[in-house]
Amino acid sequence: MLEHTAEAKKFYKSRAWQKCRATYIQSVFGLCERCSEPGKIVHHKKYINAQNVNDPYITLNHDNLELLCQDCHNKEHFEKYSPLREGFKFDDKGNLVEV
Numbered sequence: 001m002l003e004h005t006a007e008a009k010k011f012y013k014s015r016a017w018q019k020c021r022a023t024y025i026q027s028v029f030g031l032c033e034r035c036s037e038p039g040k041i042v043h044h045k046k047y048i049n050a051q052n053v054n055d056p057y058i059t060l061n062h063d064n065l066e067l068l069c070q071d072c073h074n075k076e077h078f079e080k081y082s083p084l085r086e087g088f089k090f091d092d093k094g095n096l097v098e099v
Ligand SMILES: [Zn+2]
Pocket: 032, 033, 034, 035, 036, 037, 068, 069, 070, 071, 072, 073
């Protein structure tokens, strides 16, 4: 259920995502959509997983994206999965890394 599997990591490095992400950030003026602080992480509302990581309708669809600041992104994930309890945390780029 983790958003950042090996497959997902490849995706996050892809040119298509970099471009999609950049245009999305511009479209929301670079602000967190929940609290209006400067946004940092483009979050997928429908989380990326091993099944959908190659589906552009999920991964590259602006309708499935949300620009969040670090705090709001942490809240989003901690509330649903509590990744910290499973030995993961977010680094400053919003990547889930093993503690
Ligand atoms: Zn926020």
